[in-house]
Amino acid sequence: MSSSIFFDISAGAYIVAMITYVIYLVVKNNTTGIIATTLTIFGFVSQSTALIIRWINSYHFWLSGNPTSGVIESLLRSAPLRNLYESLVFFIWSLILIHLFIEFKYKNRSLGAFVTPIAALALLFIDISGTSKEIQPLIPALQSNWLLFHVLLSFLGYAAFGVSFGAASAYLVMVTESKTEKTYIFWSIITSIFLIVLIGMGIDFLSLSTAERAELIQNHFLKTTLRSPSGGVAAISWVVSIAFMFVIWQVGHGLKKVLTGLNLTPIMLDEIAYKSIAVGFPLFTIGGLIMGAIWANSAWGKYWTWDPKETWSLITWFVYALYLHARFVAGWKGKRVAILAVVGFVAVIFTYLGVNLVLSGLHAYGSG
Amino acid sequence: MEEKEKKDIFESVWKFLASVKLAIFVLITLAVSSIVGTIVEQKAEPAQNIALLAKFFGDSAAPTVYNIFAKLGFMDMYGSWWFTAFLVVFSINLIVCSIDRFPKTWRLIQTPQKPLSDTAIKSMPVKKELTLKTGVNVARDEFLNILKASRYRVFEASEPDSVRLYTQKGKYARLAVYVVHLSIILIFIGAIIGIRFGFKGYLNLPEGRTSTIAYESPTKQIPLDFAVKCNWYDTQYYEGIDTPREFQSELVIIENGKEVLKKVIEVNDPLTYKGITFYQASYGMMPEAAGYFVLDVTPNGGQEKRLWLKNGDSFEIPGTGITGRIYDFSPALTRNPMTGKLTTYSDSMVNPGLAIEFDQPGRDKFIGWILKRYPDTGLIPGGHSVKFVDYWGVEYTGLQVAKDPGVWLIYIASVIMTVGLYVCFFVSNKKIWINIIDDNKSVNVIIGGSTNRNRLNFEQEIDRILSHATQAIEGRSNK
Ligand code: HEM
Numbered sequence: 001m002s003s004s005i006f007f008d009i010s011a012g013a014y015i016v017a018m019i020t021y022v023i024y025l026v027v028k029n030n031t032t033g034i035i036a037t038t039l040t041i042f043g044f045v046s047q048s049t050a051l052i053i054r055w056i057n058s059y060h061f062w063l064s065g066n067p068t069s070g071v072i073e074s075l076l077r078s079a080p081l082r083n084l085y086e087s088l089v090f091f092i093w094s095l096i097l098i099h100l101f102i103e104f105k106y107k108n109r110s111l112g113a114f115v116t117p118i119a120a121l122a123l124l125f126i127d128i129s130g131t132s133k134e135i136q137p138l139i140p141a142l143q144s145n146w147l148l149f150h151v152l153l154s155f156l157g158y159a160a161f162g163v164s165f166g167a168a169s170a171y172l173v174m175v176t177e178s179k180t181e182k183t184y185i186f187w188s189i190i191t192s193i194f195l196i197v198l199i200g201m202g203i204d205f206l207s208l209s210t211a212e213r214a215e216l217i218q219n220h221f222l223k224t225t226l227r228s229p230s231g232g233v234a235a236i237s238w239v240v241s242i243a244f245m246f247v248i249w250q251v252g253h254g255l256k257k258v259l260t261g262l263n264l265t266p267i268m269l270d271e272i273a274y275k276s277i278a279v280g281f282p283l284f285t286i287g288g289l290i291m292g293a294i295w296a297n298s299a300w301g302k303y304w305t306w307d308p309k310e311t312w313s314l315i316t317w318f319v320y321a322l323y324l325h326a327r328f329v330a331g332w333k334g335k336r337v338a339i340l341a342v343v344g345f346v347a348v349i350f351t352y353l354g355v356n357l358v359l360s361g362l363h364a365y366g367s368g
Numbered sequence: 369m370e371e372k373e374k375k376d377i378f379e380s381v382w383k384f385l386a387s388v389k390l391a392i393f394v395l396i397t398l399a400v401s402s403i404v405g406t407i408v409e410q411k412a413e414p415a416q417n418i419a420l421l422a423k424f425f426g427d428s429a430a431p432t433v434y435n436i437f438a439k440l441g442f443m444d445m446y447g448s449w450w451f452t453a454f455l456v457v458f459s460i461n462l463i464v465c466s467i468d469r470f471p472k473t474w475r476l477i478q479t480p481q482k483p484l485s486d487t488a489i490k491s492m493p494v495k496k497e498l499t500l501k502t503g504v505n506v507a508r509d510e511f512l513n514i515l516k517a518s519r520y521r522v523f524e525a526s527e528p529d530s531v532r533l534y535t536q537k538g539k540y541a542r543l544a545v546y547v548v549h550l551s552i553i554l555i556f557i558g559a560i561i562g563i564r565f566g567f568k569g570y571l572n573l574p575e576g577r578t579s580t581i582a583y584e585s586p587t588k589q590i591p592l593d594f595a596v597k598c599n600w601y602d603t604q605y606y607e608g609i610d611t612p613r614e615f616q617s618e619l620v621i622i623e624n625g626k627e628v629l630k631k632v633i634e635v636n637d638p639l640t641y642k643g644i645t646f647y648q649a650s651y652g653m654m655p656e657a658a659g660y661f662v663l664d665v666t667p668n669g670g671q672e673k674r675l676w677l678k679n680g681d682s683f684e685i686p687g688t689g690i691t692g693r694i695y696d697f698s699p700a701l702t703r704n705p706m707t708g709k710l711t712t713y714s715d716s717m718v719n720p721g722l723a724i725e726f727d728q729p730g731r732d733k734f735i736g737w738i739l740k741r742y743p744d745t746g747l748i749p750g751g752h753s754v755k756f757v758d759y760w761g762v763e764y765t766g767l768q769v770a771k772d773p774g775v776w777l778i779y780i781a782s783v784i785m786t787v788g789l790y791v792c793f794f795v796s797n798k799k800i801w802i803n804i805i806d807d808n809k810s811v812n813v814i815i816g817g818s819t820n821r822n823r824l825n826f827e828q829e830i831d832r833i834l835s836h837a838t839q840a841i842e843g844r845s846n847k
Contacts, residue, residue, distance in 0.1 A: 065606045065613060137606040140614050140635035140648075271824050282789040290782040299636050301647045301770035302568065303778065304559070306446045308406040318399040322392060329388040355406070 003057065004133070006050035007089070011123045013043030014096070018116035025113045025258045033109045037100075040112065044096050051093065054080045054135070061135050077138060081151040085133050088126050090152075092119045094159030098279075102163065102272060110264045111272065114166035121198060125353075128198075128205040146295035153287020158348050160280030161320075164273040165345035168338040171269040173255045175335060183335045188252045190342060192245040200225045200237075270334070273341050274327070281320050288313050312351040319344040385460055386468035394458045401454070405445040408437065417443060459556055462549050470546055477539045483525040483532035484801045484816075492801070492816030494827050496834055501810045502841045504531055510840045511802055511813075514833055520800070529806035534799075541795035542820065547788035554781035561774030571646075573598040574654055574764040578622065582769035590769070592644060595622040599630075600758065601651055601765040603717065605741055610718050615648050617765035643771050650766030653699070653716055659761030661694055661722060668751035676760075685752050689729050692754065696723035699759075701737060710737065717763065722756045796821035800830070813837075 017039035024032040058078035063069060069077065080086045099115040169187065176184040200222045207224045221227070225237035292313065297303040304310060323340040326332040332340075384390060408417055414434065421437070422430040441448025489495060500507055508524075508531045515522050520535040569582035569590050578597040581589045599618035606613050614634050621629040621641045631639045638647040658678065666672040667688050675683050682693040700714035701721030710721075720740040726748060727733050738746045738756045746754045800817040815834060819826040 137609070137611045137613065139612060143614075144636040268824075275822075278793040282786070282793060285789055286782075286786050290786070294779070294782075295636075297772075297775065298638070299647070300649065301638065301645055301768045301772075303772075303775065306405065306410065311402050311406045315399045315402050318395045318402075322395045322399075325388055325391055325395075330392060 003050040003053035006046045006053065010043040010047035010050060013039050013046060014092070014116060014119050014123065017043060017112070018120045021109065021112035021116055025110060036112055037103065037109060040096060040100060040116065044093070044100065047089070047093050047096070051080055051089070054086075058082070058135050062138070065137050076145055076148055077143060079148055079152075081148060081155070082138060082142065083132070083136060085126060087151055087155055088122055091155045091159055091162070092122050094156050095119050095122075095162050098159055098163050098276070106268065106272070108264065108268070110259065111163075111166060111170065111269075114170045115163055118162050118166060121194065124198060125201070128201045141299055144295055144299060146291050146298060150287055150291035150295050153283050153291065157280045157284030157287055158352065160276045160283065161345050161348050164276035164280065164341045167269045167272040167276065168341035170259060170264065171266055171273060171338045172335065172342070173252070174259050174264065174266050174269065175338075176253075176256070179249065179253055183339065184253070185249065186339060187342075188249040189245060190346065191252065192241075192248045195248070196226075196241045196244060197222070266334075270338070273338060277320060277323060277341065277344070281324065284313075284320070285317065289317060308355045309351065312347070312355050316344065316347040316351050319347050382464065382468070385464040387461075388465070390457075390461050391465065394454060394461060398454055398458065401445065401451065404442060408442050408445070410446065411444050414438075414443075455556070459553060462553060466546055466549050473542050473546070477542055481523065481534050481536050481799060483523075483534050484803070486803055486805070486814050489801050489803060489814050489816035493818050493823070494830055495814070495816035496830060497812065497814050498834065498838070499807065499810050499812055500838060500841050502844070504529065504804050504806045504811055506844060507531075507804045507811045507813065507837070507841060508533070510837045510844075511804070511833070513840070514836050515800070518829075518833070531804045533802040533804070536797065536799040538795045538797045541791050542797050544788050544792035544795070548785055548792055551781040551785035551788055554784065555778055558774040558777035558781060561777060562772040563774075566770065566772040566774065569769040570649065571596075571767045571769050572650075572652070572764045573617075573767060574657070575600050575659075575761050582767075592769075594628075594641065596620070596646065596767075597622060598765050600760060601763045602758070603651065605718070607741075615651060617648060617651075617767070619646060619767075643773060645770050645772075647768040647770065648765065649768040651763060652766065653763055657762045659759050661697070662757040662760050664753075664755040664757055666753045666755075674757070685754070688750065688752060690748075690750070690752065691727045692724040693727070694722065695725040695735055697721070697759065698723075701739065717759065720756070720759055722759075724754065793821070796826070798826055798829070800833075 017036050020032060020036035020039060024036050055075075055078060058080060059074055062074050062078040066074070066077075081090055095115060096119055099112060102111060103109055169191070172183055172187045176187070178184065204220050204222060204224045208220060212220060223229070224233075226234060226241065228234040228237065292310070293303040296305070296310075319340065323337060323344060326340060327337045407420075409420065417437075418430045418434045421433050425433045437443060441450060445451055490497075511533055512522055512524075515533070515535055520537055522533050522535040525532040525534075567584055567590055569584045571579055571582040573579055573596065575598055578595050579592075580595045581591050584590055597620040599620060601617045602615075603612050604614045604616065605611065616632055616634045618630065618632045619639050620627055621639075629639070629641055633639045633646060633648050635648050638645050640646075660676045660678065661681075663675045663677065663683070664672050665675055665683065665685050667685050670687060673686055677683060677694055679694050679697065682691055684691050698710075698712040698721045699716060700712050700718040701710060702713045702719065703709070704711050717740075721737045722740075723735055723737050725733055725735050728749075736745075736748060738754060740756045740758070743753075743755050746756060748754060796819045798817060798819045800815065803812075803814045805812045805814070813834075815830060817826065817830055
């Protein structure tokens with residue numbers, strides 16, 4: 001049995017759920033809210049099924065390549081956390097799990113409108129980045145339990161950070177008064193950049209042949225638009241992007257009215273942002289940094305080498321440590337800490353994707 | 369006068385070193401400079417970074433910018449004096465701040481909780497008031513029950529017509545931040561021990577050879593006080609594709625001429641002896657080396673026999689009269705899909721193939737290719753089998769050789785940090801005060817509390833205590 005049908009169903013459900021959550025924000029009708037939640041749960045069940053099927057399939061795949069491997073070892077080696085695609089899928093799964101938890105705990109659906117888009121964007125990213133969905137054989141360096149727990153806990157941590165990002169963004173929308181406020185400008189620029197990069201990747205995707213799509217991230221990232229070799233195209237793309245940013249800046253304020261009409265309060269959003277970080281920070285510290293280091297030590301005899309990926313996870317860690325100290329020790333409040341929560345998640349994204357996308361692109365001259 | 373001035377200076381320096389402002393500054397600086405360190409390639413050839421800088425500053429300015437950057441240490445940033453200095457400031461900040469704060473926190477923990485006046489409770493961060501139709505003693509009992517059920521140790525101060533209950537939980541959780549901070553310092557100490565008393569080296573060891581040294585650099589040797597031998601190195605592949613499944617070497621530790629330890633190491637599964645660990649890091653072919661072809665030869669229904677042969681050698685499949693001669697070898701044999709011809713597609717041993725010229729009485733000589741990865745290719749007419757086991761003595765195993773006497777401290781610190789973080793975020797110091805005042809056939813209850821974490825949860829807890837108590841009291845009076 002193939003898992004892809006269940007993945008597609010869940011992707012569809014999440015995207016429809018996202019739209020429903022947004023409609024719910026606007027019409028504030030209880031039935032709409034219940035539909036949004038139901039769709040999310042449905043998508044979650046479907047995705048869980050897909051994950052299990054994929055695990056079973058990888059299990060058999062692993063056994064076929066490693067016939068002497070025991071049951072436990074095979075289960076661990078085939079856990080669906082083995083490459084970019086699977087880890088992103090797991091990120092979405094954890095994000096939705098945490099979101100559902102918050103929804104039931106706080107009895108408030110509105111946050112869904114901020115969290116499901118992150119899931120939808122990640123889904124979109126999976127599709128347009130052309131990451132391979134095949135079950136691949138595991139190369140020797142990846143055959144480690146430390147690595148497995150490292151990925152598992154890091155991504156749970158990332159998902160918690162994702163929720164804090166959603167809550168902190170909503171918070172920023174709610175507490176800004178005017179369009180000229182720095183906070184509002186910050187918020188609208190960050191949102192625009194997210195959208196611009198995704199739209200840019202979408203255009204890359206459409207303009208590439210199927211074979212080239214597989215290397216979108218490595219070789220073609222934004223090459224059709226912002227990084228186009230043709231100066232004219234690049235210039236136009238930049239102008240359009242800046243215009244787009246301007247539009248988001250103009251209309252973004254509309255969201256505030258919507259949120260204020262709901263039961264969401266800044267205090268609650270601030271609390272959710274903090275709590276998610278309180279969950280994410282230990283998970284990320286233990287899973288991301290500590291287990292990553294242990295794995296590196298058992299594979300190469302070096303627990304820390306300052307390679308860009310490690311360094312970026314350390315930067316991410318610093319940002320969240322900053323958040324905690326600014327908030328609890330230096331007494332920062334409100335917008336300033338919310339901005340740190342947003343910056344933290346930008347660092348998370350950069351740690352996971354940017355290092356491969358941007359930095360390896362910068363250094364690519366080395367390999368040819 | 370002078371004394372006092374000195375003291376003042378000392379105090380302000382101390383305050384500065386203990387300040388969270390400094391911590392925030394150092395964290396931001398470390399984060400930002402680390403970003404630069406991930407953009408500029410570290411310890412790379414100058415040409416690479418000049419090409420990189422040219423993308424930002426243009427071709428003509430790049431070499432100048434490079435020189436400035438290089439002088440500032442950005443090309444080997446994490447080893448530069450100023451980055452190290454920031455780490456030192458970071459540690460000092462952490463230590464001084466803990467020394468500065470710890471006594472206060474400790475006193476706070478040790479100070480017994482005291483009953484509070486009604487007005488004091490009313491100025492607490494969390495407070496509630498209500499009136500219940502019951503007597504002071506009944507209310508007191510019910511609140512005691514509920515608090516005890518939630519594992520609070522309750523203290524009591526009674527006056528003629530009122531009772532004050534006060535209790536707290538999790539006061540030692542306030543120490544958790546110090547535990548977290550301490551673990552960071554321990555990690556630094558572990559890292560320093562590793563750098564000071566350990567080494568990171570490498571050793572390329574050919575199959576069959578023994579070494580008593582490793583290398584830190586091509587010119588710097590590290591003596592091992594034992595010998596390590598590589599029996600064999602092997603790459604295993606997944607069936608049908610050139611994705612490696614395992615890189616393996618069999619290593620033997622020899623001390624005073626005796627084998628003391630033997631282990632097949634692979635990636636993620638190293639060998640450790642006397643604090644020195646050998647990791648499977650790479651492999652390669654030795655140019656010019658002439659190795660042995662290792663064959664397992666089995667006549668139909670007969671005994672398997674292992675042969676070690678050189679290029680051009682002949683052998684017999686025992687008892688069959690069939691002879692073979694090593695004719696050709698390819699490290700990576702494939703069939704060109706266009707021409708159908710056999711070709712070699714790589715210099716490393718991705719798909720080793722051995723051509724053997726067989727001579728069978730009463731038949732023409734024929735040449736068969738036997739592939740190491742596909743044993744079926746070794747079945748020859750008559751049901752006999754010739755298995756190509758290895759081309760031995762031509763590969764070396766690339767070992768990472770490391771000694772890190774600080775790593776155990778880092779692991780202990782990691783565990784400490786894990787526990788510390790858990791307590792820090794999920795255990796809070798909750799204090800509750802309840803004053804119950806007699807008010808003519810009913811009682812006034814004033815409840816207030818404070819917590820250092822998770823305020824919303826705490827408010828819910830207070831609400832729960834109140835509603836349970838109310839229910840219990842109403843239940844009693846209905847009976
Ligand atoms: C990046 C490394 C660091 C980590 C992971 C870390 C972690 C933490 C955590 C988890 C807390 C508890 C925050 C909360 O209340 O929720 C905390 C509090 C604190 N940290 Fe750090 N910290 C770090 C570095 C520092 C440094 C360099 C200083 C130097 C001044 C510092 C000073 C403090 C202080 C004063 C508190 C408050 C303690 C209290 O409540 O009395 N931290 N830290």
